[in-house]
Amino acid sequence: MRLTYPTSFRIIRVPCTGKVDVQHMLRALEKGADGVCIIGCMEGECAYKTGNYRARKRVEQVQRILKAVDIDPERAQMYNLSSSDGPLFGKYAEEMDERIRKLGPNPMKSVQKSAA
Numbered sequence: 351m352r353l354t355y356p357t358s359f360r361i362i363r364v365p366c367t368g369k370v371d372v373q374h375m376l377r378a379l380e381k382g383a384d385g386v387c388i389i390g391c392m393e394g395e396c397a398y399k400t401g402n403y404r405a406r407k408r409v410e411q412v413q414r415i416l417k418a419v420d421i422d423p424e425r426a427q428m429y430n431l432s433s434s435d436g437p438l439f440g441k442y443a444e445e446m447d448e449r450i451r452k453l454g455p456n457p458m459k460s461v462q463k464s465a466a
Contacts, residue, residue: 355447365398366405368404375388375426376415385449385456387427387429387446389430391431392432393430427446
């Protein structure tokens with residue numbers, strides 16, 4: 351089975367979503383990503399016990415930071431799925447891609463261009 355997902359997606363594999371820090375997500379947005387999507391294992395099924403719970407809290411923290419600086423917090427999302435559910439990964443990727451397209455380009459891109 352071949353996974354299909356939007357070409358705009360850039361996949362960065364990590365051993366556990368719990369390793370993804372707030373700084374990683376904010377840095378991606380700062381560098382021009384239009385959104386950040388963390389897709390991890392089902393809650394309660396993390397091989398590292400609480401990694402996916404930490405990831406969810408960090409995504410929520412990024413959403414609060416984005417809201418505080420007047421950027422739509424919907425640009426950061428967390429999804430959970432089983433490792434055997436590839437088609438669901440594609441569905442989540444499509445959903446995130448559609449959400450970002452509705453929001454438009456990352457507003458930080460225009461700030462970076464005007465500062466240059």
